[in-house]
Every structure is written in C-alpha cells, then in structure tokens.
Amino acid sequence: MPVIMVEGIPLSADQKRELVAILTKxxxxxxxxxxxxxxxxxxxxxxxxxxxxxxxxxxxxx
Amino acid sequence: MPVIMVEGIPLSADQKRELVAILTKxxxxxxxxxxxxxxxxxxxxxxxxxxxxxxxxxxxxx
Amino acid sequence: MPVIMVEGIPLSADQKRELVAILTKxxxxxxxxxxxxxxxxxxxxxxxxxxxxxxxxxxxxx
Amino acid sequence: MPVIMVEGIPLSADQKRELVAILTKxxxxxxxxxxxxxxxxxxxxxxxxxxxxxxxxxxxxx
Amino acid sequence: MPVIMVEGIPLSADQKRELVAILTKxxxxxxxxxxxxxxxxxxxxxxxxxxxxxxxxxxxxx
Amino acid sequence: MPVIMVEGIPLSADQKRELVAILTKxxxxxxxxxxxxxxxxxxxxxxxxxxxxxxxxxxxxx
Known part of the structure; x- marks a missing residue:
C-alpha cells in the first residue's frame, strides 16, 4: 500500500520502466x-x- | 474531469464510438x-x- | 455485467438518480x-x- | 452489486475459474x-x- | 501485487476484517x-x- | 487522458497538492x-x- 494506476495509451518498455521508478520515488x-x-x-x-x-x-x- | 470507465465484454468499433459519444453527452x-x-x-x-x-x-x- | 464507474465531483440526489438511469439505458x-x-x-x-x-x-x- | 476486481499477473483458465468461484462464495x-x-x-x-x-x-x- | 478491490455497500468492522483475511488467503x-x-x-x-x-x-x- | 489514480491512506492538503503536481509533471x-x-x-x-x-x-x- 499504496497503489498507483496509470490509465493511458500504449508506451515503450523504457517509458514504463521510467514511469514506475519516478512515480514510486x-x-x-x-x-x-x-x-x-x-x-x-x-x-x-x-x-x-x-x-x-x-x-x-x-x-x-x- | 470527470472520467467514465465501462467494464464489459468486447465491442465493435461502432459500439465503442457510439458509447463514448452518448455517455459523454x-x-x-x-x-x-x-x-x-x-x-x-x-x-x-x-x-x-x-x-x-x-x-x-x-x-x-x- | 457490465459495470460503469463515474469519477467526478459531488452531485445532488437527483443528478445521481438521473445519471444511473440514463447511462444504464x-x-x-x-x-x-x-x-x-x-x-x-x-x-x-x-x-x-x-x-x-x-x-x-x-x-x-x- | 458487489463487484470484485483482481489485479495481478496472467493466470490459467483453471485458476480464473477457481478464483471467481471462491472469491464470490x-x-x-x-x-x-x-x-x-x-x-x-x-x-x-x-x-x-x-x-x-x-x-x-x-x-x-x- | 496482486491487488483486490471490493466495491459494495457499507460493512461492519468484523465483516471487513474477515473479508480481507479470507479473500487474501x-x-x-x-x-x-x-x-x-x-x-x-x-x-x-x-x-x-x-x-x-x-x-x-x-x-x-x- | 491520461488518468492517474492513487489509492492510499488519508493525506494532508499539502501532500495532495504536491502529489498532484509532481505525478503530473x-x-x-x-x-x-x-x-x-x-x-x-x-x-x-x-x-x-x-x-x-x-x-x-x-x-x-x-
């Protein structure tokens, strides 16, 4: 806990890796x-x- | 804002177009x-x- | 099934009644x-x- | 009503059948x-x- | 991971405790x-x- | 579009303001x-x- 959901359009592997890291941080x-x-x-x-x-x-x- | 989420079974392109238009309206x-x-x-x-x-x-x- | 979720700001009882009826219909x-x-x-x-x-x-x- | 959403990784058909049955029950x-x-x-x-x-x-x- | 969301009507503290335990198990x-x-x-x-x-x-x- | 949902425990007004700004940015x-x-x-x-x-x-x- 917590949980973050991101609803959007398709992303590249790099974008997903970065997004998970930065949003979490x-x-x-x-x-x-x-x-x-x-x-x-x-x-x-x-x-x-x-x-x-x-x-x-x-x-x-x- | 707002956001509407529709959870259901697969739909045709026409159904999705119509659903988005009518629910929004x-x-x-x-x-x-x-x-x-x-x-x-x-x-x-x-x-x-x-x-x-x-x-x-x-x-x-x- | 299906399920419709509407995320937004507070609404009146009448608005909620109408929204449920019209979105469902x-x-x-x-x-x-x-x-x-x-x-x-x-x-x-x-x-x-x-x-x-x-x-x-x-x-x-x- | 109610609705149960399970967010996770891919599952087998058997796991999904069992999960739906047991969570509902x-x-x-x-x-x-x-x-x-x-x-x-x-x-x-x-x-x-x-x-x-x-x-x-x-x-x-x- | 995973995450289970239960959408429903208000519950008692006991129901919530039991629900969390049993759904998780x-x-x-x-x-x-x-x-x-x-x-x-x-x-x-x-x-x-x-x-x-x-x-x-x-x-x-x- | 996109939409970000953050599920967690209660936060202060400052935390919410900051979270919205930084996650969006x-x-x-x-x-x-x-x-x-x-x-x-x-x-x-x-x-x-x-x-x-x-x-x-x-x-x-x-």
Missing part, C-alpha cells in the same frame, strides 16, 4: 511511505478504447 | 460539465476473465 | 445487454482530491 | 449478499506493466 | 502468490451512489 | 503528453478499509 517521499510498499499498474488502452470530449482518441484528428 | 448535461472535460475508458474483458454469480461468463451456458 | 441499448445486468458506481471526489493539469480542482481559479 | 457469505449479485473481473497485467518497489516485475530478479 | 493459494504480497481495498459506497438495473440501490424497493 | 515528461491533459484522483482510504498481507492496516501492529 516521488509519491514515496511525499506520502512518507517506503518505496517497497508501492505497486504501480500501467494500463495501456488502445486509442479505439478511449474517448476524450465524446470522440474516440483514434478519430480525434480525422 | 448525457453525463455532460446531467453533471453540468462541458463534454470536453470528459474522458471515457472502455475496458473490453475476455469472457474468461469475468465472473457473474460465481461462474465465468464464458462457461455460464454450458 | 443508453449503454444497454448500444451494448445489447439487458438493463438489469448493469451496475453503476458514482464516485464523488472532493475537489481537494482531484488534480487537472497538475493543479487541485479546489485551487484552479485562485 | 466467501464474499457472499461474509457480506450477506447472494452470489448471483456478484461480478468478478480478473485483470491480467503483463509483468512489464506492474511495478513493485519502483521496479518492473519483469525486471525484479535481474 | 483464498486468492493467495489459487494464484500461488504469498499472502504478504496482497493488498485488499474495501470500497464502501452509499446506496445513493450505486445503481443496479438503472435504479439507485437506495430506491429499489420503493 | 513527471508522467507528462515521460509519456510526452501535455500536463493539461492529465487527471489525478487521490483516493483516501480509512486504515480499516485496506488489508495488507491479509490483515487490516488499522490492526497490523496490534
């Missing part, structure tokens, strides 16, 4: 909880499965 | 928040990964 | 799933607990 | 809610998408 | 993951915030 | 997405509602 220092207690879940959603402003992200610039 | 008018502020995430789960009444959806009618 | 017709199968969770977050653009919603117009 | 008896009302979602995350202690699960024993 | 043995790795979050929702079949749980038997 | 630079697009939800759970290792956090040191 910064949240750990702010929340005064050891890094070991943190779990981070990176949820990669297809652009066909996310809507922003009522439009699928995959179709926003059509 | 109706929630926007009820919650008095501009459509632009809404994010909708459609979570397509395999029927092997959902249980209803203690039985996997993929095995309910066996 | 529209999603049911698009997803071809009976209304009875739907669960909707309305998550009311304090404006101190939501950040948009890196700033707490409660402090965005200061 | 035990939660139903403790919460005094009929098993039929329960939905369980098993979220299988790749080890590249989960961080524990700031390190991707796929890289923890390197 | 059974999921641990099925998923072959040590109990120590598990986090369980019990989300108590007011009946005004949950809709089943398009109707607020607090108003279903009116 | 670091995730924005790693994911190459403008800070304005980010939503962060801080979920404060009572220690009676979180289990770690099968024991309620509120009872772990008894």
């Amino acid at each position: 910064s949240a750990s220092s702010i929340m005064n909880v050891s890094e070991q207690a943190f779990q981070v879940y990176i949820k990669e959603n297809s652009r066909d499965n996310i809507g922003v402003g009522g439009i699928l992200v995959s179709e926003r610039n059509k | 109706s929630a926007s008018s009820i919650m008095n928040v501009s459509e632009q502020a809404f994010q909708v995430y459609i979570k397509e789960n395999s029927r092997d990964n959902i249980g209803v009444g203690g039985i996997l959806v993929s095995e309910r009618n066996k | 529209s999603a049911s017709s698009i997803m071809n799933v009976s209304e009875q199968a739907f669960q909707v969770y309305i998550k009311e977050n304090s404006r101190d607990n939501i950040g948009v653009g890196g700033i707490l919603v409660s402090e965005r117009n200061k | 035990s939660a139903s008896s403790i919460m005094n809610v009929s098993e039929q009302a329960f939905q369980v979602y098993i979220k299988e995350n790749s080890r590249d998408n989960i961080g524990v202690g700031g390190i991707l699960v796929s890289e923890r024993n390197k | 059974s999921a641990s043995s099925i998923m072959n993951v040590s109990e120590q790795a598990f986090q369980v979050y019990i989300k108590e929702n007011s009946r005004d915030n949950i809709g089943v079949g398009g109707i607020l749980v607090s108003e279903r038997n009116k | 670091s995730a924005s630079s790693i994911m190459n997405v403008s800070e304005q697009a980010f939503q962060v939800y801080i979920k404060e759970n009572s220690r009676d509602n979180i289990g770690v290792g099968g024991i309620l956090v509120s009872e772990r040191n008894k």
